[in-house]
Amino acid sequence: MGIKELARHLNISIGTVSRALNGHPEVNAETRKRVLEAAAALGYAPDQAGRSLRQGTLNVVALLLSTDLTSKTDTMFFMELSRGIQDQFAEHGLDLVIHLNKPGMDMLDRVKRIVERRQADALILAETRDNDPRLDYLAGRSFPFATMGRSWSGGSHPWMDLDFDFAMRAAIDRLAGFGHRRVALVTGDPGYRLDTMLQDAYRRELMDRGIAIDEALMIRADTHEEGGYKAMTEFLAMAAPPTAVIFPHYRAVVGAYACLSESGLQPGRDVAILSCSADTTIAQFMAPPLTCFRLDLYGLGRRLAQALLATMPRFAESYGGALIQEIWPWELIGRDSDGFRVG
Amino acid sequence: MGIKELARHLNISIGTVSRALNGHPEVNAETRKRVLEAAAALGYAPDQAGRSLRQGTLNVVALLLSTDLTSKTDTMFFMELSRGIQDQFAEHGLDLVIHLNKPGMDMLDRVKRIVERRQADALILAETRDNDPRLDYLAGRSFPFATMGRSWSGGSHPWMDLDFDFAMRAAIDRLAGFGHRRVALVTGDPGYRLDTMLQDAYRRELMDRGIAIDEALMIRADTHEEGGYKAMTEFLAMAAPPTAVIFPHYRAVVGAYACLSESGLQPGRDVAILSCSADTTIAQFMAPPLTCFRLDLYGLGRRLAQALLATMPRFAESYGGALIQEIWPWELIGRDSDGFRVG
DNA sequence: GCTATCGTCGTAAACGTTTACGGAATAGAT
DNA sequence: ATCTATTCCGTAAACGTTTACGACGATAGC
Structure with a gap:
């Protein structure tokens, strides 16, 4: 059931059918109606391959995710x-x-394959690294792309990112307000932009408050349960353990909770726990409920798509054409996991 | 950079280039080498649109998921x-x-669109319903598809499913072994094959043991934290609460744990909790660690793909050509959430 | 020396669209 | 009656591949 059959069925040329379906103005209203009705009745829809071959566009945007990261952190x-x-x-x-x-x-390689085989009109990348050859490659071929997270690579391209400075300030404000001075930070793999920025913000905020930075309090761990468990174990073994720990992710906190309870300690009473990213509904039901940040991930996704569309010739006009790069806020949701006064 | 440019660059016809790249035998070994080298050097890769237009195949299989379900249950x-x-x-x-x-x-509609526009060569569907028009549609157009979960619809098609009978037997065996007689079941939306089968198996297992079925102990709830919380609240309000509750999913258990602890009760001591599906790493770190079933989801996915491939003409030979339908086992991981003797 | 076979390659058609171009028909103006 | 403008539509080329078909030279068999 191609456009040819449809045209023959209507006693009309295929050119007219195509124009009718694509909303071109130079077609009689009566004819258009007939075409649309016949198309619906016969279940005709234009073949993607033929269309994209002709006009060099697929109407497909690819999002590249690594199962590595998604399985280690939060799929949500x-x-x-x-x-x-x-x-x-x-x-x-x-x-x-x-x-x-x-x-x-x-x-x-994956990126190259998508670009060379023209499997998508544009690309969205996540998990950007400080130095990211993928972005340079795409920029070099002037292939439209956008990223979740800033990077030094890829020239000026559209991105969305999170306000780590704000988050860290809010977190440390809160903890310092409760009297904490030994605040630890757990981060993920080095090289990822996210972790770099968290660490930078952490250092800055502590220094601004005149709190000396103890490098031993910044440790790297996988951002899942076991990683959190190990990190907490390490902290508890210290001569002077931290009184508060900031985790990047709630899954690591689950491990930390388990570690504390095995040691007879209680989060939110003996050690303050705070998590940056979290599935807010699960955080609410943890024991004790976990202080974390809320993100409008859905809105962030929409905006990221808009930023990309703004750089695509076909759609640029709808979005003003300017480069869109935004830093999104977090909303601190204070709960019981860190709500106690120390010292 | 199309095949034409590549051919001109080599002083060879495009036919030969195509044959060389696709491994046809009627091409000189020397020529093939030259072609492959030139293709790699110039970064040539065949255009998907052109190729699929010609041979009517996209080399793409689509997996259809609803964000509805994935956000309510487990994305993992x-x-x-x-x-x-x-x-x-x-x-x-x-x-x-x-x-x-x-x-x-x-x-x-989504399925129809994919089929009519030829956006994929085959389809994989999840969240099958007892009565699933999507499957009938696909079967009617003899479009290759496979499903995660059985269904009454769609005729005989490849699927993978889980052994609910076994799981329920193992669960109730275990709970009955601890002396439980009032065992409750929480299920999700009616109409989904998964929930139907869980309920059927539940009824059967209880009857086999001569335990009277109390319909009040089977309640429907959303399979996330809040759903679990509500379900547990309902149970606790009963004149004769269940001594054990089987949840379909660990996220609901998180809510149930919270509910219990608010009532001063402790899971694994006052009420036995058991979960069917679970992210086993998070289950291990819950307090108390959650008894649940382990699934080889990765292997299940591979096998589901194989089942689909076996029905696709191009690949059938590699898989014997027979219809593949399999019921996968669960492995019970006993932990502390239900490990106590009652009565 | 003629034919048959084989290995290798070039030619051109075909896949299903979209669209530039031109033509036919109608209407309006002179 | 002629000319122009407008509206609508048909024709055919083009997108980048794959592949059936035929052609060519070389080799072998007789």
Whole structure:
């Protein structure tokens, strides 16, 4: 059931059918109606391959995720983000497809393949690194892309990022307000922009308050349960353990909670625990409820898609054409996991 | 950079170039080498649109998920499953793309769109319902598809499913062994095959042991934290509360734990809690550690992909050509959340 | 020396669209 | 009656591939 059959069925040329379906003005209203009705009745929809071959566009945007990271941290984060991205694209008839990259495979190869085989019109990347060859490659070929998280690579491109400075300030404000002076920070793999920024903000905030920085209080750990467990174990073994710990993610906190309770300690009474990112509904039901930050991930996804659309020639006019780069706020949700006064 | 440029650059016809790249035998070994080298050097990769237009195949399989369900239950479940599916397809050069369906949109429309526009060569559906028009549609157009979960619809098609009978027997065996007679079951939305099967198995197992079925002990709830919290609240308000509760999912258990602790009760001492599906790493770190079932989701995904491949003409030979339908086992991981003797 | 076979390659058609171009028909103006 | 403008539509080329078909030279068999 191609456009040819449809045209023959209507005794009309295929050119007219195509024009009718695509809303061109130079077609009789009566004819258009007939075409649309016949198309609906016969279940005709234009073949993507033929269309994209002709006009060099697929109406597909790819989102590249690594199963590595998504399995180690929060899948919810990316689901909500993807939902927002997809809804925004849907308004322009674009489909979002998610490519999962397995741990071993080089992400750059994956990107190259998508670009060279023209599997997408544009690309969204997450988990940006400080130095990210993927972005340089895309920028070099002037392929439209946007990233979740800033990077030094890729020249000036659209991105969305989180306000780590604000988050860290709010977190340390709160903890310092409760009297904490030995505040520890757990971060993920070095090299990721996210972790770099968290550490920088952490250092800055402590220094601003005249609190000496103890490098031993900044440790790296996987951002899942076991990582949190190990990190907490390490802290408890110190001569002078921290009285408060900031985790990047709630899953690590689950491990930390378990570690504390095994040692007869209680989070929120003996050690203050605070998490940056979190599934806020699960955080609310933890024992004790976890202080964390709320993010409008859905809105963030939508905006990220908008930023990308603004750089695509076909859609730029709808978005003003200016480069969109935004830093999104976090909202601190204070709960019981760190709500106690120390010293 | 199309095949034409590449051919001109080599002083060879495009036919030969195409044959060389696709491994046809009727091409000189020397020529093939030259072509492959030039392609790599110039970064040539065949255009997907052109190729699929010609041979009517996209090398793409779509996985359809609803953000509705994935946000209410476990995103991890689908991530692991997707990872397995993708790895299996990758062995045949097929890409997996994930389509997220937003809550309001009709899944059937989405399926129709993918089929009519030829956006994929095959489809994988999850969250099957007892009566699922999507499957009938696909079967009617003889479009290759496979499902996660059985259904009454769609005729005989490849699927993977879980052994609910076994799981329920193992769960109730264990609970009955601890002396429990009032065992409750929390399930999700009616109509989903998963929930139907859990309920059936539950009834059967109780009857087999001569335990009278109390319909009040089977309640429906959303399978997330709040749903679990509400369900537990309802149970506690009963004149004769259950001494054990089986939840479908660990996220609901998080809510139940919170509810119990608010009532001064302790899971694993006052009420036995058991969860079917769970992220086993998080379950291990809960307090108390949660008894649940382990699934080889990655392997399940791979096998589901194989089942689909076996029905696709191009690949059938590699998989024997027979219809693949399998019921996968769960492995009971006994922990402390239900490990106590009652009565 | 003629034919048959084989290995290798070039030619051109086909896949399903979109769109530039031109033509036919109608209407309005002179 | 002629000319122009407008509206609508048909024709055909083009997008980048794959592949059936035929052609060519070389080799082998007789």
